[in-house]
Amino acid sequence: MSVGVDVDVVIVGAGAAGIAAAIELHKKSVPFVVLEARNRIGGRVCTDRETFSPYPVDLGASWIHLYGPKNPMYSFYQQLKHTKLVDLYNDNDDEDEDESKRLINIDYDGRPISDDLEHQSKTICAQLFAYMEKFASSNGQQQDQSIESVMKLEYERLVGSQREIKRLVDNYFADIEVYEASDFNNLSAVQWETVDTSSISDKWVSFGYGTILDDIVKQHKLSIRLNTLVKHIDIRNSDRIVINTALDDYPIVCRRVLITIPLGCLKKETITFEPPLPEWKRNAIAQMGFGVLNKIVLQFSDCFWDPTKRYILRTCNEPRSRFHYVVCLPPPSNILILFVSGNDACALETLTDSETIQLATCFLQRIFPESFVPNVIKYKITRWFKDSLSFGSYSNYAVGTNENTIELLARTTANDRIHWAGEHTNIDDKTDQWTMGCVQSAFQSGQRAALSIQNQLRSCSNTQNNFE
Ligand SMILES: Cc1cc2nc3c(=O)[nH]c(=O)nc-3n(C[C@H](O)[C@H](O)[C@H](O)COP(=O)(O)OP(=O)(O)OC[C@H]3O[C@@H](n4cnc5c(N)ncnc54)[C@H](O)[C@@H]3O)c2cc1C
Known part of the structure; x- marks a missing residue:
């Protein structure tokens, strides 16, 4: 068999989990390669810098949840927040400002x-x-x-x-x-x-959460192979794991593999394993909940809402999660970000762009009956449920699941040769900082998995040395 690359570790996926694992392996000089199917890093952290240029808009994660020194994303944010480059919204880092003063809380028809x-x-x-x-x-x-x-x-x-x-x-x-x-x-x-x-303190990353991950990758000089879709992982040989990608070249061979692809992809079995994953792993993958959250980002020629406000919260007159929550980006960007989640988010994904925009603008006209809602000049609509490298947004506890399900999702397979990370695998560490579904959850899970791989490889090489 001809081999393309032969490394100790292959990390599949360059989202927060894959990046965190890569940093740890890089620090310890473990030879590894990261394979990422998209043409960019970050996965579900994705800042669109083109559509609304010069204003960056996050299509995936946008808040650092549980913002504080114990959160691994905190120090990365702190390093970046003072750079003029990122301060397009002139946000003045409003950490101490009372959120309620910046909220428009209205009924479905715009009445207080x-x-x-x-x-x-x-x-x-x-x-x-x-x-x-x-x-x-x-x-x-x-x-x-x-x-x-x-x-x-x-x-x-x-x-x-x-x-x-x-x-x-x-x-x-x-x-x-x-x-x-x-x-x-x-x-x-x-x-x-x-x-x-x-x-709970959450920090909106006004310069784009993706900026943080881009900066981390640059700082640590991580080398990541983009446009490389992993399709097949063969673990039949007890020494070597053979990985086939959609690129029609030689397979990649390694000793350990770390899978960080989203739970949605695991549910759809987008990577085939030979032999198949054990039943307990497949059951945990099937049972864990994987939700859908989408954003409809609209830019207007004028700001027809109170420009000092940052959020609109309104009661529902339709499916309750539809546009329940709207983030207002200040003038001159004049951008509104409407959120929709759950079954309704999946349903809206079947509409065309113009149908979705029409729904959104009718909604806005209803909650601002006194104003004229101008035409949308630019827009972006996310469809995370249809995204074939995600098939959803992030995990949650579906009926019948618990911490044990997460522990099974995180547990190694194939005699400890396949490791698992990602926001859905972050095991409760009994601190008040524990999370799943978030960027920091993914990051922490990647760190944990990399440490475990290093320990294994180290103990293997010690054993080998003892025999030499
Ligand atoms: C709309 C939305 C809003 C969110 N808001 C927040 C928020 O405000 N705050 C927060 O903390 N979290 C938020 N999240 C959740 C957060 O984005 C995720 O939990 C986190 O980014 C997941 O990181 P990950 O590394 O586990 O997975 P991902 O970021 O999805 O990384 C996995 C990577 O694997 C790649 N991949 C998939 N299949 C293959 C394959 N076969 N071969 C190679 N590569 C593959 C994918 O392209 C992807 O890059 C949000 C998510 C969404 C979608």
Whole structure:
């Protein structure tokens, strides 16, 4: 057999997980190669710098969640934030600013929401969340159901036919559904956790999250092979793993492989393994939830909303996660980013661009009845569910899954020769900083997997030396 490359480690995927693993292997001088199918690095961290030039817009991740010194992305952000180059929005790094002052909170038709209505609906929500917590803490895995089905009767009892309250309560639900990128009817009730969002600090990366990953790759001088789609991994030989790519050249041979492709790709079996993956791994892949979050980015000739505001939160009159949340980028960019998640996000992916834009502009006209919504001058619509190198946005707890599912997703296969990383494999480290589904989760999982590979390779070479 002719061989193209012979290295110790192949990392499949150059998203946050693959990049983090590459940094660790590079530091320890372990010979490795990163194979990335796209023509760019970053995966689901992707900053579009062309469509709205000079304004960068993130099509994937845009917030550093749990922003703080313990987050591995924090120091990378700190290094970049002062460079003039990235400060196009003149954001003044508004870390201390009160978010509520920058929020437009309105009803589906643009009317303000009365304090009384808000208070009533918050009280009902608190009761519903307490009900869910009770369920979660008193039920074992075998009794897991969807949040929707567990909450149904209590929701009907408390909300009844009060239509205005219903809209506001649904609004709080949409907050969670958009964050999880899935609807309540897919999410595990046993995994319910009421999160006090006021204590969580998230940082919007105004210069584009992709800038951070690009900079990391440059800083560490990582060499990454782009446009290289891995198709087949053969582990039948006990010494060598043989990897075939879509490029019609020689296979790549290695001793360890680290798979960091998205859970959506694993579900679709876009890489074939020979022999096939063990059943426990395939079951974990099938069971774990993988949600969809999309963005509809629209640029207007004028800013028809209050230019001092950064977010619009509005109650729903249609599927509750549709455009529930809108990010406003300040003039002169005049850009609005509308979010849609879950089943509705998949449904909207089947529409044409012009149909989607029409839906979005009608929605905007409805919430700004006093203003004239001008024509869209530039736009970008993400379709992460259709993206064949992702098939979705990020993972969550589907009904019947738990930390053990993540542990199985992270567990090595093929006698510890295949390693697994990615946002869906970040094992709960019992800190208040633990996350899954985020960029830092992917990053941490890559670091963990690289360390484990290094230890293995080191102990193999020690054993060999002992025999010499
Ligand atoms: C719309 C959206 C908004 C989000 N918002 C946030 C946010 O604000 N904050 C946050 O922290 N997280 C957010 N996330 C989630 C975050 O982007 C991901 O959790 C994280 O980037 C995943 O990194 P990863 O390395 O696990 O996977 P990826 O970034 O997907 O990297 C995997 C790589 O594998 C490549 N690949 C796939 N198949 C093959 C193959 N066969 N051969 C070779 N290469 C292959 C892919 O092209 C990709 O580059 C968001 C995601 C989306 C989609």
